[in-house]
Amino acid sequence: MVKRTSMDTKLSVKLGKLNLKNPVILASGTCGFGKEMEGLIDINKLGAIVTKTITLDKREGNPPPRVVETPGGLLNSIGLDNDGLKNFLFEKIPYLEKLKMPVIVSIAGNDIREFKKLAKELSAIPCVNAIEVNLSCPNIIHKNAKFSLPAQDTKAVGKIISGVRKMTTRTLFAKLSPNVTDIKEIAKAAEGAGADAVSLINTYPGMLVDIKTMKPRLGGVTGGLSGPCIKPLALKCVRDATGAVKIPVVGMGGIMCADDAIEFILCGASAIQVGTANFVNPRAGLEILEGIGKYLGRNKMKNIKSLIGKLKVEG
Amino acid sequence: MxxxxxxxxxxxxxxxxxxxxxxxxxxxxxxxxxxxxxxxxxxxxxxxxxxxxxxxxxxxxxxxxxxxxxxxxxxxxxxxxxxxxxxxxxxxxGNGFKAPPDASAAILVAGGHGVAPLHALAASLTAVPKVVALIGARTKTHVISENEFKGLGAKVHIATEDGSKGHKGLVTDLLRKHFNRQTGKPANRQTIYACGPKAMLKAVAKIAREHCIPCQVSLEEYVACGTGACLGCAVKTRSGYKLICKDGPVFDSKEIIW
CATH class of the missing domain: 2.40.30.10 (Translation factors)
Known part of the structure; x- marks a missing residue:
């Protein structure tokens, strides 16, 4: 009989109630609703996917141009373009429920009521294994809010996460913004309100200007910066957050290859998300997965757990 | 894919x-x-x-x-x-050009390297009796694929901005001329296919509308994923935002909000 122990459990991680066969997750907004990756990769080999953020009602999204490149980075202003909850339930769920790995649905609301309604409705769907609460999209305007993002305000984070928590027993992720004074305080607020994990970082706000036309390069004027150029900033946020909370931290921000992913895991991330890399190389997630396995082998580590947070800081 | x-x-x-x-x-x-x-x-x-x-x-x-x-x-x-x-x-x-099976004529309008997909299209229009290629470029050295279009049996007209070859002016002038010559004649079963800078496509769409000729345009926008996942390459249409990479890059010009 073949010994199955090593490979099956070597890379598995637990986030809240969610058991992932490996720590590689495709990030929200970069893999559509799974179907968009069909023909390019076998996504069932990955740990999980996070869907494009859905909102209660359809959102048209921001005017084009919506994406523009900068050295080592991608600036986007999509504006949560999605067809709303009802469309998601009828058009996207049939594909998602056929997947053989966990599905994490990203949600965003204009107010607490919408967040709660989304969480409640989604909790009735068996294939929705977890909910990632997007508190940090830089491309939408929150009316009457003191801060431009819920993720910039410990009170708003607490209110939204505890509201959603009451509506669902599914694993709950809070997706955080790096654009804050102290990420530790925000992560603690999410933990205190009942989040099972925090995922960070969302994109950095930024902009670019076309000096020929003297116009902003994005239709939405400002956007969110992702890609390899933000990795050092993201690593710092992830390390800060893992030091502040007991719940798992899902790390992301510019992960392009296995080495990048391992840096995040060393900084304390229990799992990682691959985002912009999917556009550059759809196979990035699978290659990262293979690379993490090889790294564990090279370093004679029994499993991924012996790597999480093992950053060696002298003195 | x-x-x-x-x-x-x-x-x-x-x-x-x-x-x-x-x-x-x-x-x-x-x-x-x-x-x-x-x-x-x-x-x-x-x-x-x-x-x-x-x-x-x-x-x-x-x-x-x-x-x-x-x-x-x-x-x-x-x-x-x-x-x-x-x-x-x-x-x-993406989705390419759609050639109606009973077309009587195809008018291809290319601006600069907009000839790129139109050449592939011309090669596929073997059943269309008349293919006209209107090519616009900055100067005569920038005119691309003229002989290739001729080799495919297309009637080629050139416009250059500096007048170093063909008509001095824009390729859309040639398109106007083409239809003005046709005044009074039935214009049915013709299709315009265009690729080039956005301003040119907008002008082509306007001419097509004036003459009630169906028109397909191939649009350009920054594309990130190319597979419909990122929703980055949006273009405004009469039925909301569509994606260049998945719904296009070829669209019916009437659909586009220019």
């Missing part, structure tokens, strides 16, 4: 800023139709980070040709690639 590595069969300069590159597509990538594109990674480094989309210029089972203009870093890197080196390609992507 598939991600594949293809060997460059040739990469030649054909005009001051323009190159034609050819590669062999794998069978599994499927049939390519005129107007579809390939999203190509030109470098393993992260600058440029994203792939670049290139429309098929010439299509055969053994060989796909793309025609491109060197406009920035990515195309400059691509132009330096040697025969035999490998390219990381995703494609064929």
């Amino acid at each position: 598939q991600q594949f590595k293809a060997k460059i069969l040739s990469n030649k300069k054909i005009a001051p800023d323009h190159y034609v590159l050819s590669f062999k597509p794998p069978k599994a990538a499927g049939q390519t139709t005129p107007g579809q594109f390939f999203n190509i990674r030109v470098s393993n480094a992260y600058n440029p980070l994203l792939r670049r989309p290139f429309g098929a210029h010439r299509i055969s089972p053994e060989k796909i040709e793309i025609l491109y203009k060197v406009v920035g870093k990515a195309t400059s890197i691509l132009s330096a690639k040697k025969k035999g080196s490998l390219l990381d390609i995703i494609g064929p992507l």
Whole structure:
């Protein structure tokens, strides 16, 4: 009989109630609703996917141009373009429920009521294994809010996460913004309100200007910066957050290859998300997965757990 | 649609800023139709980070040709690639031109390297009795594919901005002239197919509307994923935002909100 122990459990991680066969997750907004990756990769080999953020009602999204490149980075202003909850339930769920790995649905609301309604409705769907609460999209305007993002305000984070928590027993992720004074305080607020994990970082706000036309390069004027150029900033946020909370931290921000992913895991991330890399190389997630396995082998580590947070800081 | 590595069969300069590159597509990538594109990674480094989309210029089972203009870093890197080196390609992507089976005439309007997908289209219009290619360029040295269109049996008219070849002015002047000559004659079963700068396409769409001629335009926008995942390449249409990569790049010109 073949010994199955090593490979099956070597890379598995637990986030809240969610058991992932490996720590590689495709990030929200970069893999559509799974179907968009069909023909390019076998996504069932990955740990999980996070869907494009859905909102209660359809959102048209921001005017084009919506994406523009900068050295080592991608600036986007999509504006949560999605067809709303009802469309998601009828058009996207049939594909998602056929997947053989966990599905994490990203949600965003204009107010607490919408967040709660989304969480409640989604909790009735068996294939929705977890909910990632997007508190940090830089491309939408929150009316009457003191801060431009819920993720910039410990009170708003607490209110939204505890509201959603009451509506669902599914694993709950809070997706955080790096654009804050102290990420530790925000992560603690999410933990205190009942989040099972925090995922960070969302994109950095930024902009670019076309000096020929003297116009902003994005239709939405400002956007969110992702890609390899933000990795050092993201690593710092992830390390800060893992030091502040007991719940798992899902790390992301510019992960392009296995080495990048391992840096995040060393900084304390229990799992990682691959985002912009999917556009550059759809196979990035699978290659990262293979690379993490090889790294564990090279370093004679029994499993991924012996790597999480093992950053060696002298003195 | 598939991600594949293809060997460059040739990469030649054909005009001051323009190159034609050819590669062999794998069978599994499927049939390519005129107007579809390939999203190509030109470098393993992260600058440029994203792939670049290139429309098929010439299509055969053994060989796909793309025609491109060197406009920035990515195309400059691509132009330096040697025969035999490998390219990381995703494609064929998007929806191409739709040729009505009973068409009496096809009018192709190309601005600059907009000739790229229109050449592939012209090659596929063997059943259309009359194919007219109107090509606009900056100067005579920038006129591309004139002989290729002629070789396919198309009637070619040129416009250059400096008047160094053909009509002095814009390619849309040629299109107006074409229809003015037709005044009084029935204009049915003709289709305009256009590719070029957005301002040109907008003008072509207006002329098409005035003469009640169906018109298909191939649009350009920054494309990130190329597969409909990122929703980055949105274009405003009468039925909301559509994606260049998945719904296009070819659209009915009436659908576009210019």
